[in-house]
Amino acid sequence: MTQSPAPAPQPPAAPATFHVYDTTLRDGAQQEGINLSVADKLAIAPMLDALGVGFIEGGWPGAVPKDTEFFKRAAKELDLRNAELAAFGATRKAGVRATDDPLVRALLDSEAPVVTLVAKSDVRHVERALRTTPDEGLAMIQDTVRFLAREGRRVFVDAEHFFDGFRYDPGFSRRAVVAAFEAGAEVVALCDTNGGMLPDWVRDVVADVRAAVGPHAVLGMHAHNDSGCAVANTLAAVDAGCVHVQGTVNGYGERTGNADLLSVVANLELKLGRPVLAREPGGPGGLAELTRIAHAISEITNISPFARQPYVGASAFAHKAGLHASAIKVDPDLYQHTDPELVGNDMRMLVSDMAGRASIELKGRQLGIDLAAHPDVLSRVTNRVKDAEANGYTYEAADASFELLLVEELEGARPAYFRVESWRTIVERNGSRGAAATAEATVKLHAGGERVVRTGEGNGPVDALDHALRLALTRVYPELEDFELIDFKVRILDQMQGTDAVTRVLIESTDGQTSWSTVGVGPNLIEASWEALTDSAIWGLRNRGVAPR
Numbered sequence: 001m002t003q004s005p006a007p008a009p010q011p012p013a014a015p016a017t018f019h020v021y022d023t024t025l026r027d028g029a030q031q032e033g034i035n036l037s038v039a040d041k042l043a044i045a046p047m048l049d050a051l052g053v054g055f056i057e058g059g060w061p062g063a064v065p066k067d068t069e070f071f072k073r074a075a076k077e078l079d080l081r082n083a084e085l086a087a088f089g090a091t092r093k094a095g096v097r098a099t100d101d102p103l104v105r106a107l108l109d110s111e112a113p114v115v116t117l118v119a120k121s122d123v124r125h126v127e128r129a130l131r132t133t134p135d136e137g138l139a140m141i142q143d144t145v146r147f148l149a150r151e152g153r154r155v156f157v158d159a160e161h162f163f164d165g166f167r168y169d170p171g172f173s174r175r176a177v178v179a180a181f182e183a184g185a186e187v188v189a190l191c192d193t194n195g196g197m198l199p200d201w202v203r204d205v206v207a208d209v210r211a212a213v214g215p216h217a218v219l220g221m222h223a224h225n226d227s228g229c230a231v232a233n234t235l236a237a238v239d240a241g242c243v244h245v246q247g248t249v250n251g252y253g254e255r256t257g258n259a260d261l262l263s264v265v266a267n268l269e270l271k272l273g274r275p276v277l278a279r280e281p282g283g284p285g286g287l288a289e290l291t292r293i294a295h296a297i298s299e300i301t302n303i304s305p306f307a308r309q310p311y312v313g314a315s316a317f318a319h320k321a322g323l324h325a326s327a328i329k330v331d332p333d334l335y336q337h338t339d340p341e342l343v344g345n346d347m348r349m350l351v352s353d354m355a356g357r358a359s360i361e362l363k364g365r366q367l368g369i370d371l372a373a374h375p376d377v378l379s380r381v382t383n384r385v386k387d388a389e390a391n392g393y394t395y396e397a398a399d400a401s402f403e404l405l406l407v408e409e410l411e412g413a414r415p416a417y418f419r420v421e422s423w424r425t426i427v428e429r430n431g432s433r434g435a436a437a438t439a440e441a442t443v444k445l446h447a448g449g450e451r452v453v454r455t456g457e458g459n460g461p462v463d464a465l466d467h468a469l470r471l472a473l474t475r476v477y478p479e480l481e482d483f484e485l486i487d488f489k490v491r492i493l494d495q496m497q498g499t500d501a502v503t504r505v506l507i508e509s510t511d512g513q514t515s516w517s518t519v520g521v522g523p524n525l526i527e528a529s530w531e532a533l534t535d536s537a538i539w540g541l542r543n544r545g546v547a548p549r
């Protein structure tokens with residue numbers, strides 16, 4: 001007999017407030033390899049605002065000159081609709097009055113409406129890193145919070161190393177949080193600074209603190225991802241009563257990063273039914289912007305998007321296995337945890353040797369080719385793909401070559417834009433030391449009812465072949481003048497099915513509007529490249545609606 005699941009435990013009563021606090025521009029910028037200019041920060045902030053976060057932590061004014069400049073310019077140049085800017089900084093130094101601490105003063109000077117103070121809440125850090133007493137550690141928190149609150153700032157406190165500290169000496173860590181609230185802090189975010197917590201540990205500690213501070217105190221969570229649990233830890237904290245979540249876009253951050261705020265908000269909204277992003281009614285923004293903003297920000301950080309990133313990655317809704325595709329054909333929900341459109345992403349079908357007929361049918365549909373009424377074609381294409389992949393081809397990154405294969409099986413032949421008679425290449429280098437090699441290629445083909453022979457030059461044999469092919473075809477197909485080769489990848493595949501190594505070439509081309517990828521395989525680089533180059537020309541012409549001449 002099936003047992004009904006136990007009712008989920010109810011979260012403790014908590015304030016209606018819920019904060020989404022982004023720290024991409026501060027903690028995200030602490031990631032190795034990220035270096036954001038003031039202009040970069042000014043470009044990212046409006047994207048975060050459009051996403052609907054409530055707070056944007058812009059950096060540490062006074063400590064980092066670029067951040068001082070950011071707050072100065074942000075006040076004049078940014079027109080934020082949803083978010084408030086937060087300036088990050090530390091509590092006063094030991095033995096110094098808050099009013100006399102230049103870094104505390106710099107927080108005021110930033111004119112940010114919110115100030116977030118990092119405060120030591122692990123007694124070991126107070127004694128060993130600050131080299132002071134627990135009482136002075138608590139006084140540093142209280143004095144700084146009180147001073148800034150009196151100056152009219154909303155004060156948030158990041159309780160640094162809270163979880164490690166709590167597991168070592170819960171009494172001191174609790175007192176640090178209570179001290180911050182008593183002094184006027186509006187939020188205390190409990191930080192897993194070293195990122196090593198697990199969700200159950202977080203839940204227990206947050207529940208303890210929640211009981212100590214009462215149901216109305218705004219507790220937050222700031223998680224790092226060193227145990228791979230930052231998002232889960234953030235959700236566990238919410239479950240236990242946190243109503244303020246911190247994180248960074250794409251999970252950027254020190255070491256292994258912070259909680260990916262995009263996953264956090266998607267999970268809160270889609271899985272837990274908590275609308276947490278601000279949205280203008282009927283307007284853009286919110287979750288539907290998630291994928292676009294993730295990629296736009298990765299352009300600015302110059303960190304390649306992570307394909308397997310939950311919700312927003314290129315592979316997040318990409319399906320490869322044949323069995324998955326056959327169920328998806330019936331209902332996409334059978335193999336997807338959520339609808340990709342809700343987060344602005346797309347479902348993609350990947351064609352490979354793991355494809356079955358359903359994968360090919362769905363891929364055809366995605367390419368605008370309905371194969372439902374052609375079971376014979378589906379079987380032939382499936383078999384051809386499996387054979388070709390066993391011989392070194394890969395179609396999941398070469399949609400254009402796959403489409404040509406499909407058209408060939410459907411229409412009985414490839415589009416006959418030209419017929420190749422032969423081609424050859426020569427690489428030449430004179431005997432002088434340091435002289436560069438040059439390449440020349442000759443292509444003989446038939447197009448537009450004529451035999452055409454053309455020679456092209458290039459800095460290598462593939463470049464020369466590309467030039468010769470264009471020279472031979474552009475009189476008949478002037479559209480080719482817009483085509484450009486934008487990426488070229490080579491891989492040597494050893495011992496395919498007991499044969500010698502083969503070479504696989506993947507080419508990406510563009511006509512300025514569309515880009516497409518083709519694949520070629522051969523016993524050497526030149527033959528593989530020729531196949532990918534000719535596929536590229538054929539697909540590009542067909543896509544433009546050009547008829548064979």
Ligand SMILES: CC(=O)SCCNC(=O)CCNC(=O)[C@H](O)C(C)(C)COP(=O)(O)OP(=O)(O)OC[C@H]1O[C@@H](n2cnc3c(N)ncnc32)[C@H](O)[C@@H]1OP(=O)(O)O
Nearest residue numbers: 060063064090091092093094118119120129130131160193
């Ligand atoms: C967990 C986090 O990620 S918090 C964010 C960390 N971010 C950064 O550190 C980036 C910006 N940092 C900086 O530019 C510099 O470290 C500065 C300007 C803040 C300080 O530079 P310096 O004065 O040269 O000091 P240094 O970096 O060597 O040491 C930090 C000092 O801050 C003190 N400190 C550390 N945490 C705190 C805190 N929460 N409250 C008060 N003081 C603190 C340390 O005790 C040390 O003081 P000391 O110089 O009297 O020994």
Ligand SMILES: CC(=O)C(=O)O
Nearest residue numbers: 118158160161191193
């Ligand atoms: C404040 C902060 O970044 C941390 O404790 O990790």
